[in-house]
Amino acid sequence: MPTFASASATLCEAFQATVARDPDKIAIRTPGGASTLTFREWDARVRRLAAGFAALGVGRGDRVALMMTNRPEFYPIDVALQHLGAIAFSVYNTSSPEQIDYVLVDSGARVIVCEEQFVPVIRKGVAGTPTVRIVCLDAAGPDTVTLEEVGARGLDSFDFESAWRAVQPDDVLTLIYTSGTTGDPKGVQLTHANMLAMVDGTEQLTTATAEERVLSFLPSAHAADRWSAIYMLEVIGNQVTTVADARTEFAAALVDVRPTVFGAVPQVWQKLKAGIELRVGEASGARGALVDWALWAGRRASDMRLDGDSVPWPLRLQAELADRLVLSELRAAVGLDRVRLALSGAAPISPEVLRFFNGVGIAVSDAWGMSELAGMATMSPPGKVRLGTVGAIVPGSEIRIAEDGEVLVRGPIVMKGYLNKPDKTAETIDADGWVHTGDIGALDDQGYLRIVDRKKELIINAAGKNMSPSVIENWIKAFAPLIGQAVAIGDNRKYNVALICLDPDAAAIHARQAGLTCSAELLATDPGVHAIVETAVAQANTKLSRVEQIKRFAIVPDFWQPGTDVLTPTMKLRRKPIAERYAGLIEGLYR
Structure with missing residues (x-):
């Protein structure tokens, strides 16, 4: 069955076709419709910014980092860079100066586009790479240029049509820096052909149409948001609502948008x-x-x-x-x-x-x-x-x-390879094209x-029994919203124990209702909190085999935040650093 994605060779071609189909449809909005952007307006900004970035020296194959919240301005910037054949990629907003320095050096980025709030941390991160230009959306400062100034630099002689038509299917579209549960992040190179194959497969499997409404609240540095909230939008011409602060705006935005397609983390x-x-x-x-x-x-x-x-x-x-x-x-x-497709990933x-x-x-x-x-x-x-x-x-x-x-897995959705890491690429993709996941x-x-x-996280206990820690952890989390994270431990041990981290939002509600101070350290020792967690663990144990059951647990005296040494930006557990940080607590559970 023909799809929108199958009709185009690059995201640039797909976007131009979408603009031509329904130019006056609202493509991007903020909750309540406070800010809107039609496909025609989006295209006009893309053309202006493409000329401006070209005048700034950005061309085909150049890498440009983006560091901003989920907001409409992101879309014209990213798509303008696509039309130059440049490689736009996002940096997690929680990144430290050291992490920013790593991705800028590894990517060889020439420009970073950001919001004013991120300029201080970026300045620290680019200290060792002074050739990186900082483009600020909101205001100019020392050694920065505004996005408006970039747009104004564009020359009338810039050939927009020739620029985007020169982009090829195998050109790299974006970089996705893996969360890195172990070791440094790797820059995943995804091509125009990769993403069009992903969108094409999505269209076929889910019968997605231009009527879909999507909420963009996940970080744009994550492949899921780029796929669902920008590339799908470019290709099928639906509508996306951006949420700048998911912590405070998400619930209201969900009711405002009433999405037809909705995906979120557990x-x-x-x-x-x-x-x-x-x-x-x-x-x-x-x-x-x-x-x-x-x-x-x-x-x-x-x-x-x-x-x-x-x-x-x-x-x-x-x-x-x-x-x-x-x-x-x-x-x-x-x-x-009104949700038609609801996913957890x-x-x-x-x-x-x-x-x-x-x-x-x-x-x-x-x-x-x-x-x-x-x-x-x-x-x-x-x-x-x-x-x-x-x-x-x-x-x-x-x-x-x-x-x-x-x-x-094998097929057109498989990445081009890791940037600057041919040995890691060879470890992941075998000679027959299969990705070893x-x-x-x-x-x-x-x-x-x-x-x-x-594969590397299975628990193998002292008796040689293989167990899935995620299965155990999911049952624990299922029975108490107060539990934000659970970590099952039992490798080479006689029985399993667990570390419990409280969810900061649920903890705040519980503390208010119980008349307690919302301190992770105090709540970890509170008898009422302990009773709630104990009940959840007991209920989870009824769903688990005897060997999988949790015999003892401890509540950690911290709230874990994404993008730290214990959680990746996408909320995956960094098991080795967790084991190292709480080694004493874990050993106490086995005494």
């Missing part, structure tokens, strides 16, 4: 679940009884479908009535009443969380991917959730399981993938 889904449960808990009396019944009916019918069983007609009628009376209101309250999610959302009528499914595969390589089509799997490979690519259980998995009879765990 922690966001856990918080949404806690929000729905809080609303449910507020109902009392006859209304409370109705809500409880509706949740039971919806969950029972959903569980039967997810388990492959037919739903008896009396239960089917009850579930339909429950949906009309209660469940539809719950979905609308969080802004997910970047890290494993608890089956209990997935069952909860499917029970209230939000068909969330787990998806799987990696930067090296241009985004989400496997996902479930709308209405075809298969619990325990992360979906099927996007059309056009192949997947198989190696003899040792490792998941291998490092994940252990299995395929079912319909080609759906089940991920067991990371």
